[in-house]
Amino acid sequence: MKFFVDTADTDAIRELTELGMVDGVTTNPSLIMKAGRDIKEVTKEICGITDGPVSAETVATDAEGMIAEGRELAKIADNIAVKVPLTWAGLKACNVLTNEGRMVNVTLCFSGNQALLAAKAGATFISPFIGRLDDLNLDGMELIADIREIYDNYGFETQILAASIRSANHMSDAAKIGADVATAPPDVIKKMAQHVLTDKGLEGFLKDWASTGQSIL
Numbered sequence: 001m002k003f004f005v006d007t008a009d010t011d012a013i014r015e016l017t018e019l020g021m022v023d024g025v026t027t028n029p030s031l032i033m034k035a036g037r038d039i040k041e042v043t044k045e046i047c048g049i050t051d052g053p054v055s056a057e058t059v060a061t062d063a064e065g066m067i068a069e070g071r072e073l074a075k076i077a078d079n080i081a082v083k084v085p086l087t088w089a090g091l092k093a094c095n096v097l098t099n100e101g102r103m104v105n106v107t108l109c110f111s112g113n114q115a116l117l118a119a120k121a122g123a124t125f126i127s128p129f130i131g132r133l134d135d136l137n138l139d140g141m142e143l144i145a146d147i148r149e150i151y152d153n154y155g156f157e158t159q160i161l162a163a164s165i166r167s168a169n170h171m172s173d174a175a176k177i178g179a180d181v182a183t184a185p186p187d188v189i190k191k192m193a194q195h196v197l198t199d200k201g202l203e204g205f206l207k208d209w210a211s212t213g214q215s216i217l
Helices: 010-018 029-035 039-049 063-074 088-099 112-120 130-134 140-154 168-177 186-191 196-212
Strands: 002-006 024-026 054-057 080-085 103-109 125-128 159-162 181-184
Touching: 002 010, 002 186, 010 039, 010 186, 024 181, 029 039, 039 054, 054 103, 063 080, 063 088, 080 088, 088 103, 088 112, 103 112, 112 125, 112 140, 125 140, 130 140, 130 168, 140 159, 140 168, 168 181, 168 186, 181 186
Parallel strands: 002 024, 002 181, 024 054, 054 080, 080 103, 103 125, 125 159, 159 181
Antiparallel strands: none
C-alpha cells in the first residue's frame, strides 16, 4: 500500500520523504490555510519535494470552473493530481481533465455508487472518507471493502485512496482490505511505529546493557 501524507507542512513532508515513507501528498484548502501560505507557492514546493502525485483541490462548484482551475493547477508541476468533489459537476470535470491526460483525484466519496461513477468517469484516484463515516457511527472500512469488490469485479484501474484517516488502526485496516493508497497526517504515520511492548522491551534491553558496564564505542 502506498502512503500519501495529508498535510501542507513542507517540513513534515520532507522528513517523511527522506525516510521513504511518502509516495505522494494530499492537500486541501483547509490544510493550505493552516500553512498560512499562497496556494500555488506551497503546492509548487511540495511538488519539488516528492516525485509522487500531489493532490491540489479546485474550489469551484460548477464543471466549467473546476476544469479551468484544474488546468491552472496542473501548470504548477507534472505530478499534480487535480482534486474535484464527487458531485455531478465534479464527475464532468473529472472526465474532461482525464481525457486531457491529467491525474484526477475524486474526493468526498461516501458510497459504493459514487465510487463506481468516479471510475466510469476515469478518475485516477477515488477518496472515500473513512473517519467522517465513523463519526456518524457508520463503518468507514465497509466502504473501502465495497469499493474494492466493485473495482475488482470489473477491472477498474482507479486507485482506492483511503482518506480521513484518524488512527494507526485505520492504516492497517485499510491495508488488509486492499486499499491502493492511504493518506494520513504525519502524526498518524509516525504513530504506526509505536507499541507499548516495543517500549517495554527496549527499556529492559537498555537496563541489562547498562549493568554490564560495557560500551559499543
